[in-house]
Amino acid sequence: MATRLDPAQRREQILAATLRLVARDGFARVTLRDVAAEVGVVHGLIRHYFATREQLVAAAFDAAVLGELRADAEVEEGLEPVAALADWLSTTPRGHYLVWIDAWSEAPRNPELHAALTRHHRDSDRHLAGVIQRVVDAGHATSADPAADARMLTALVDGVAxxxxxxxLIDEAEADRIVFRAAEEHLKMQPGALSRTRPTPTRGLWATPPAAAGAPVAVAEPGD
Amino acid sequence: MATRLDPAQRREQILAATLRLVARDGFARVTLRDVAAEVGVVHGLIRHYFATREQLVAAAFDAAVLGELRADAEVEEGLEPVAALADWLSTTPRGHYLVWIDAWSEAPRNPELHAALTRHHRDSDRHLAGVIQRVVDAGHATSADPAADARMLTALVDGVAxxxxxxxLIDEAEADRIVFRAAEEHLKMQPGALSRTRPTPTRGLWATPPAAAGAPVAVAEPGD
DNA sequence: AGTGGTCTTGTCCGCGCGGCCAACACTGCC
DNA sequence: GGCAGTGTTGGCCGCGCGGACAAGACCACT
Structure with a gap:
């Protein structure tokens, strides 16, 4: 049924399908057979690429984390400091946040997930601290301890998400409003400085860019 | 094996056991047989009290929500406004937060859970807004919109949790510090006003008080 | 003492799971 | 053209699951 594929492409395809299903059903409920059906192959093939179910979901989450970091890095360059901060604080869109929330609940009982999550949070905090520092350097904000402020804002963004x-409970506009106002106040920015920046159009789905081979990896459609 | 029990007590016992297991394993992984083993009965008996697994976990979560609200109400009365605020903002302790986080991840695909969660969040927000209002009335804080401030602080507390x-990533002391400092700043309170209040000793486990019958319901031990 | 009700048990069923594996199909190398 | 090597298939296995149910144990009431 499925045509023979380049192993790297097939692997990416499986990981993307896994992420889609995790977002929909949660880590605990994704089965090898689900993933196989999503890809359009037999469930035995999944095991040809990933030894166990645990390894599969862990690899999928790791790919998501890496993709997220790459996306953050893309945003970082090419944006003015204030716009970059606004963009970071409003990352909220996209269904992949459900994967994150699910990862939080799985972390206490899945060491690999926990490690990936810790790394991601640390990197995110560091990244946000850098963005804050640049806003401060540009004279648009004040921060005695960018790292501490980043930690607080990360928590707020997560809670709002x-x-x-x-x-x-709240829509996207209100989510952004809450975070923006809190950040403006906390960093002593001009009121509305963040709200006024146009949020960058949300890119495609989280991660799964053509990576190495440049192959068009299948990506979740809103209706699929 | 298990002695015949008052139905209400048995029901409470099953709900408490379910909550314990949900906290440990997550909603998706708790099985009727797990619960039965935890209680010390046969899995058929669980189905005598709850028609389906879904109803069981939904009922268990609902009981947790009610218990939480009751505990909040207990705290509300008998504490000075500032101390009440500090207590509310530092509810973080207790393993039951894991149940909450798990509920967040399940909510998008479990209507009953979603409804219970929505109700709980709304009630919590309203409660916190009331506490803030009392602090303001007592002249210890300023808030133009207690409801909005409550929503923001709830999000922050959840994210920090x-x-x-x-x-x-952070320990309990730092969690409290982050929330307290943000609240003090946002509500224009005297710096350290919240940190200086002694946190009330955390009560027993969430909910499962003897409720009606006054029966000593089995409650999770730290090591169990 | 008998009777009805229900708490409680033990066992059975079909299902879908993760994992396993032998056979097939395709591809590139010699 | 044969021959690995491996991507891919499809079916098998044992297990634990949710659910069902008949029978037993116990209690309250008459």
Whole structure:
């Protein structure tokens, strides 16, 4: 049924499918057979690429983390400091936040996931601290301890994402508003400085760029 | 094996066991047989009390929410406004936060859980807004919009709880410090006003008080 | 003492799971 | 043109699951 594929491409394809299903069903409920059906192959083939289910989901999450970091790095360059900060604080869009929330709940009982999550959070904090520092250097904000402020804002962004994505208590506009106002106040920025920057159009789905081979990796459609 | 029990007590016992297992294994992985073993009965008996697995976990979560609200109400009365605020903002302790985080990840695909979560969040926000209002009335803080401030602080508390409980990136002291400083600044309180209040000793485990019958419901031990 | 009700047990069923593996198909090398 | 090597298939296995149910144990009431 499925045509023979370059191993690297097939691997990427499986990882992308796994991520899509994790976002939909959660880590615990994704089965090898689900992934195989999503890719369009037999479940035995999945095991040809990943020895166990655990390794599969861990690899998928790791790919997501790497993709996220790469996307952050892309945003970092080419944006003015204030716009970069606004963009970072409003990363909220995209269904992949559900993967993150699911990872939080799995982390206490999955060491690999926990390690990836820790690394990601540390890197994100460091990145945000850098963005804050640049805003401060540009004279648009004040921060005695960018690292501490980054930690606080990361927590706020995560908590707001929960209220928006998981519970649906607030919409995206309000989510951004809450975070922006808190950041402006905390960093002593001009009120509205963040809100006024146009949020960059949200790129495609998290990670799974053509990576090495340049092959068009299948990516989740809104309806798929 | 298990002695015949008052139905209400047995029900509470099953719910408490379910909550314990959900905290340990997550909603998706708790099985009827797990719960039965935890209680010390046969898995058929669980189905005598709860028609389906879904109803069981939903009921367990609902009980947790009610218990939480009751505990919040207990705290509310009998504490000075500033101390009450500090207590609320530092609810972080206790393993039951893992249940909350897990509920966030399950909510998008479990309507009952989603409803319970929404209700709980709304009630919590309203409660916190009331606490803030009382602090303001007492002249210890300023808030133009207690409801909005409550929403922001709730998000911050949740995000900090993730960093502390799920990822272990920060310890409890730092979690409290982050939230307290942000609240003091945002509500224009005297710096350190919140940190200086002694946190109330954390009560027993979440909810599962003897409720009606006054029966000593089995409760998780740290080592169990 | 008998009776009805229900708490409790033990066992059975079909299903889907992760994992395993022998056979097939395709490709590139000699 | 044969011959590895490996991507791919499809079916098998044992297990634990949620669910179902008949029978037993115990209690309350008459």
């Amino acid at each position: 929960v209220q928006h994505h998981a519970i649906g | 993730v960093q502390h409980h799920a990822i272990g």
